[in-house]
Amino acid sequence: xxxxPEVETVRRTLLPLVKGKTIQAxxxxxxxxxxxxxxQFIQQLVGKKIETIDRYAKYLLIRxxxxxxxxxxxxxxxxxxxxxxxxxxxxxxxxxxxFTDKTALRYxxxxxxxxxxxxxxxxxxxxxxxxxxxxxxxxxxxTTQYLINTLSRKKKNIKNALLDQTIVxxxxxxxxxxxxxxxxxxxxxxxxxxxxxxxxxxxxNINELIxxxxxxxxxxxxxxxxxxxxxxxxxxxxxxxxxxxxxCSRCGVLLEKIKVSGRGTTFCxxxxxxxx
DNA sequence: AGCCTGCCCTGGCGGC
DNA sequence: TGCCGCCAGGGCAGGC
Numbered sequence: 001x002x003x004x005p006e007v008e009t010v011r012r013t014l015l016p017l018v019k020g021k022t023i024q025a026x027x028x029x030x031x032x033x034x035x036x037x038x039x040q041f042i043q044q045l046v047g048k049k050i051e052t053i054d055r056y057a058k059y060l061l062i063r064x065x066x067x068x069x070x071x072x073x074x075x076x077x078x079x080x081x082x083x084x085x086x087x088x089x090x091x092x093x094x095x096x097x098x099f100t101d102k103t104a105l106r107y108x109x110x111x112x113x114x115x116x117x118x119x120x121x122x123x124x125x126x127x128x129x130x131x132x133x134x135x136x137x138x139x140x141x142x143t144t145q146y147l148i149n150t151l152s153r154k155k156k157n158i159k160n161a162l163l164d165q166t167i168v169x170x171x172x173x174x175x176x177x178x179x180x181x182x183x184x185x186x187x188x189x190x191x192x193x194x195x196x197x198x199x200x201x202x203x204x205n206i207n208e209l210i211x212x213x214x215x216x217x218x219x220x221x222x223x224x225x226x227x228x229x230x231x232x233x234x235x236x237x238x239x240x241x242x243x244x245x246x247x248c249s250r251c252g253v254l255l256e257k258i259k260v261s262g263r264g265t266t267f268c269x270x271x272x273x274x275x276x
Numbered sequence: 277a278g279c280c281t282g283c284c285c286t287g288g289c290g291g292c
Numbered sequence: 293t294g295c296c297g298c299c300a301g302g303g304c305a306g307g308c
Contacts, residue, residue, distance in 0.1 A: 003302095032284095058302080075302055076285085092286090111285045113302070129303065156279065165303080173301065221300095261280070263301065 002074045004058055004137070004170030005213035006232065010080065011055045014227035017082045021099040022049045023064075030094035033107065036117035044068065044118055045097065056124070057133050057169035067121040071130070072107075078114030080227050081106050133169040137210040142168065147206075148199035151191040158194060159187035159260045168206065174219055174241045177266050179205050181240045186274035187258075187265045193275040212237070240266040 002010065026045045031038040048068060054061040062070035072078075085104040089096075095107040095116070107116070117127065125131055134150070135141035147168070154161045161167055162176045171179070180187050182205045185198055194202070213219060218232035221242065226232070235242075239249055244257040244266050253270035 073302085076300080109285095110287070111301090113285065115303095154278090160279085163302085262282090264299085 002058065002076075002078070002218070003172035003175055003213075004055075005175075005210060005216075005234065006218035006226075007058050007060060007074065008055055008214050009218045009226045009232065010074070011053050011060055012226075013230070014060075014080050015053045017227055018050045018099075018105055019052065020050065021101060021103070023047065023097055024100045025098045027096040027098070028094070029089065029096075030112060032112065033094045033109065033114060033116060035115045036119075041116075041118050045070075056130065057136055057165065058172070059124075059130060061124055063121060069119050069121045069124050070116055071119055071124050071127050072116040073114055073129070074109070075111070075113035075115070077111045078107065078109040081108065081229060082227070129165075132166045134165065134167045136169050137171070137206050142203070142207070144200050144203040147203045148196060151194055151199060154191035156191055157187065157260065158185055158189045158191050159263070159265055161191040162206075163263065170210065171206070173263050173265075174221065174238070175206075175209055175213065177241045178239060179209050181268060181272060182209065184272050186272040187260055187267050189273070189275040195275065198275075240268065242266070 023045050026042040028034055028038045028042060034041045048064040048066055051063045051065060054063060058073060060072040062072060083104055083106050085098045085102050090108055092108050092110045093106050094109055096104050098104040119127060135146065150167055151161060158180065159176060162171050179202065183198060183202045185194065185202065213234045216232060216234040216237065217226065219234040220231035221235060240255055243255050246255055247253065248255055248268040248271060251268065251271045253268055255266055256269050257264060257266045259265065
């Protein structure tokens with residue numbers, strides 16, 4: 001499931017594959033993937049050139065000539081790969097962007113949760129979802145004081161607070177479980193009851209974890225692959241996610257898994273402190 | 277306004 | 293072996 005480190009890895013691997021290419025034709029096999037009007041999406045892309053790819057939180061921003069941007073969210077299982085244009089369509093290929101050099105960018109998504117849409121460059125922050133995003137880990141806005149102040153105003157539990165993209169943009173289920181373990185905070189702790197010293201620690205750990213995960217090319221749990229079809233490496237470093245029933249690497253007590261608002265949540269019942 | 281629930285989707289797996 | 297139901301979960305609509 002791509003979170004910010006995975007999306008950043010996709011951005012880095014995808015860019016050299018498509019940069020400078022000119023779009024010749026677009027095929028949409030499953031129109032619901034296109035959040036904007038899919039006929040317009042197809043027509044407006046033809047003839048445009050891919051200039052660069054940016055990322056904002058978990059969103060890819062594919063920059064095109066003529067001030068156009070494809071806003072793309074991979075959600076759970078979206079993947080991009082570059083193919084020869086006549087490569088047979090995979091069952092889960094939903095969009096093809098064919099270039100003038102006979103290659104094509106394929107968007108593949110088993111669950112069909114991912115979305116893309118075309119906007120005028122510069123207006124992407126008005127897109128539903130992006131408009132409400134909070135600041136990103138390792139950004140200048142994401143200060144210790146920002147995190148502490150924001151959490152102190154939230155009555156929900158810390159697990160939900162960190163998954164809330166309007167508070168911190170880019171974390172998902174895996175990295176939230178990891179960072180809470182790292183900081184020794186129980187996932188059901190109330191956000192506004194986290195003591196200051198833990199708020200500090202949480203801030204630093206979020207930055208370090210995201211930074212390290214990007215260096216390791218993300219985490220491959222289920223099917224995540226980058227644009228070259230390679231897996232990430234961070235899964236080897238996971239301390240709690242996917243380790244239910246195994247001894248905590250810090251204290252040896254068996255890790256437990258619970259549901260928090262429908263999200264699977266793994267934690268150490270011994271060394272993660274609950275603040276209520 | 278803030279918070280929570282259900283829904284979108286499909287494949288994989290456990291249980292019988 | 294086959295079928296059924298459940299689980300995975302990011303983000304959004306809708307409800308309270």
